[in-house]
Amino acid sequence: MMSQQPLLHLQDMSAGYPQRGGARMVVQPFSQTVAPGKLICLIGPNGAGKSTLLRTLAGMQKPLGGRALLAGHDIHRMNAGERARRLSIVLTQKMEVGMFTSGELVALGRHPHTSWVGRLSAQDRAVVERSIRLVGAERLASRFFNTLSDGERQKVLIARALAQEPDLLILDEPTAYLDLPRRVETMALLRDLARQTGLTILMSTHDLDLALRSASHIWLLPEGGQVRAGAPEDLVLSGAFEAAFHSAVVAFDIESGAFRSPSDGAERVLLTGSGVQRTWTQRALEREGFTVLTEGPPGLPEVRLEEGARCRWRIIFGAEVMICASVEELIAGLRTFERRAEASSRK
Amino acid sequence: MDQPTPSEHAARFTLPGLKPFLAAGLILLLALLFLVSLALGSVAIPVEEVARILLGQEPSKAVWVNIVRDFRLPQALTAILAGSALGIGGLLMQTFFRNPLADPYILGISSGASLGVALVVLSVGTVTTTLLTGLGLMGDLALAAAASLGSALVMALVLALARRVAGGMTLLIVGLLVGYLTSAAVSLLLYFSIPERIQAYIAWTFGSFSGVTWDQLAVMTPVVCAGLAAAFLLNKPLNALLLGEQYAASMGVNLLRVRYALLLTTAVLAGTVTAFCGPIGFIGIAVPHFCRGLFATSDHRLLVPLTILVGAIVALIAALIADAPGSRIVLPLNAVTALIGAPAVLWVILSRRHTRESFT
The missing domain is CATH 3.30.160.150 (Lipoprotein like domain)
Structure with a gap:
């Protein structure tokens, strides 16, 4: 019996920045295997190197050591066009595009699949429509992107990334600018996308509670850069979760699964x-x-x-x-x- | 429009908002302006006579043939080429820097071209009544080469510096400083030059479409057309760049290659126009905004042809006004383009909605 090929396979990959006189290693070497259809949340305190890890996996910077294989191909050795057909991103920064309707913006995601003219074939259009449908943005398609709310924009940006038809979708803090209901909604959307389409989604987030509830796996990146990976519940039960976030004023309450600031009430x-x-x-x-x-x-x-x-x-x-x-x-x-x-x- | 049907959604994102009547109207306007600019000038020639000359028939006055063929036709063609080239240069730079106030000269291209031309005119060129005619075809080529080289060198310098600094504002300041440096060099050249050459150089800085001969057009046309064709080839990466460099790279755009292609195209377009017509301002900044506002789109597949069209129209109008039909006066072209362009740019800045939807 052949076992299912892992979608993402990290072999002793480390991330950081090369410097004169040795590199500054932000993420220590770690190995992971991820099957298709998973939602992975990357969490960790500020400054631990979540963005560095995501940038490395997105092919935006080279790893310091080891390799990252996507469906058997080295992410950092494939050419930009091939990578764009296997991997797409949603960045955290607020984006101002020109005068584009949301539909046109999603259609830009077909970039790596179209010819140099950029004309959409019938199949391209079908993919664009499906991407819009998958995130539930049908009613937004004809509206100008710049007139949308933050939550609506996030949907459209996710649809754009889907239109690239990637195997792996990487999102950098997709819930950062959203209000709480929109965060829950976005998280549910990503979880369903992973489940329904077989897409693997890797996202960083600060919403620990939502991550614990929605992710199929959590990559925990504490200061020091030793990644701990596992099912959310395993990380909580083993105490790794609390260790990563513990501080003098915040404690993780394992009973409720929430962080609280313990007040030593007199x-x-x-x-x-x-x-x-x-x-x-x-x-x-x-x-x-x-x-x-x-x-x-x-x-x-x-x-x-x-x-x-x-x-x-x-x-x-x-x-x-x-x-x-x-x-x-x-x-x-x-x-x-x-x-x-x-x-x-x-x- | 409140309840768009699914088919309307489809129409919206598959066919970007081309307004066919508006586009056809613009083409008609260009044709009309072309004819009018052949008909009007210090001597008015009836439009039907102009048409006869264009069709190769004899008009009622023989001298009209010379006026139209030797002066007005090359001038109109030059205006069309220069307007398109500057419009496209501005569009490329505005998208590249994600800055609504960028123009083809933003990084000191015109300063570089000025320095190149100043070097040729003030130190090697032979001085005659008009600047370019005395130099002959080789002189034109030398001028075009000097201006293009000057602008390309400035561009390369700014790019090399741009790798060390982050942020658009820093880059623009670098461009400004480069501009000061080159104008200082030009000042020195002027200081040590003779009055006739200085006058020729100053006349060049006023800008003009009228000094260009058929021989010079034979050089300018293919170069500008090549630049415009390059802009068409860059449609797709330009659209991707609207999302920012990181997104563009994630969609497979080779940033380095596209960056050089954009800068080279702009340098060639702006450099060539500057060489033959002098540094002509405002068309490059105003025309792309007109097109975005008129057609409510940022899609370069539409904007590139539209900018060529509108750039040609605006340049023809400017040339018409500069010629002051019915009089013997010829106004400095730059004064006219600024008079049309400055209010246009003001309008862009003041109508905040428009600016916001363009960039910011």
Whole structure:
């Protein structure tokens, strides 16, 4: 049985910049094999060298050592035209093109496939239309690119890259300028593209949460340049994820899969109840500097979630009880008890 | 237009927005202007007589044949060639630098050409009543070669410097400084030259389409046509360059080769025109903007032919005005192109929407 040929195969590839008296190595040598149809997210702290790695894989700079094979061909040895038919890119910088409709812009992606005149054949047009359809930009095609919102532009730019009919699509922080819903949308689009078309997508991102949820693989690039690759969950469970991003003010909460800035709340509060209301109440309390406990010694203020259609909270502090109708009231109430406790302890 | 159907989408991105009536109107306008520029001048000749001369028939006055054949026809052809060449030069530079205010002379091409011409005129050329006639065909070739070489050298110098510096602004400043250097050299040449030669040089800097003879056209035409043909060949990489150099490279454009092709083409076009007609400003910067605005597209497959067409039209109009029909006065061509061109450039700068959609 022949095993499926890997789409991308890195052999001890390292990346960086040649300098006088030895190179400045940004990414240490690493080997990876990627099958078709994967969405790989490259994550790592700022300045670790994500862009350098992407630029190297996109053939925009030579690797310091090792090789990168795309469908068996060395990315850095193929000529520019061949590379353009196997690999396309979406850059992070905001782009101002001239007066082009989105459709015309997508059609520019056919560049490596057309003759020197640049005339589109029927097949070229079909590919352009399919690319537009794949990103869901049908309604944008006749509009001028410069009139689109950031999210719409990103779709069109992805469609342009698809029109090159690549095996590998490389995106440098495609979610950088987008608002949160647009980020989720773009990520879902890329994940579906990889799954449906067999295209392999490599993207860098700072949206760790989205990357953890959407990527089939994560390449983790911590400072020092030792790439750790694996399924997102494996990286989290092995602690590699937290190690890469750990700092004095930020910690990765393995329970929720999110980063938070731990506040060593001096005031402790008991919180009982469950569900969505509990999650958001806990967030509010932690934001306000309380340490939230599920059970604890007597004498602490306790916040109880009230059953019922409307969200209500009950604060129990010693003999006193207060009903709150909103989180804002809840916080204000806890502060009142706090002050009273302080005052009584001073007496 | 609110609800475009799928077929409209298809039409929109497969056929860039060519407006056939507008294009046909422009071609008609060019033909009309061509005839009018043959008919008007210090002596007005009826258009039907002009047509007879062009068809090789005898007009009612024999002297008209000479006027049309020896003066107005070469002048009109020169204007058409120069206008197209400068328009294309401007288009190439605007796309190359992604700067709406670039023109064929942006990097000191005209300064280089001026230096070349100054070297020939002020030190080796024989001085006669007009600058070029005394030199004969070899002299024309020498001038064209000197101007092209001068501009190409300046271009090469700027390019070599451009590899060390990043950013368009730095590059433009480099071009400016090169311009100062060459004008300093020209000043020195002028200082040590004799008045007749200086006058000939100054007259050259006014710019003119009228000094070009058939012999000179025989040199200018193939060179300009070659440059224009090169622009057609560069359509596709030019479009890719609109997305920026990184995207262009990722689509398989050989940046280095295209860069040299663009600069060489511009240097040849601008250098040749400058050699035969003097440094003519404003056409190169204004015409590409007119075309983009008129046809609402940045697609070079459209812009290149349109710029040739509109460049020829604008140059013919400028030549017509400079000749001040009905009088014996001939205005300096550069003054006229600036008078048309400056408001046009102002319009481009002030209508922000247009500029934004062009570049920025």
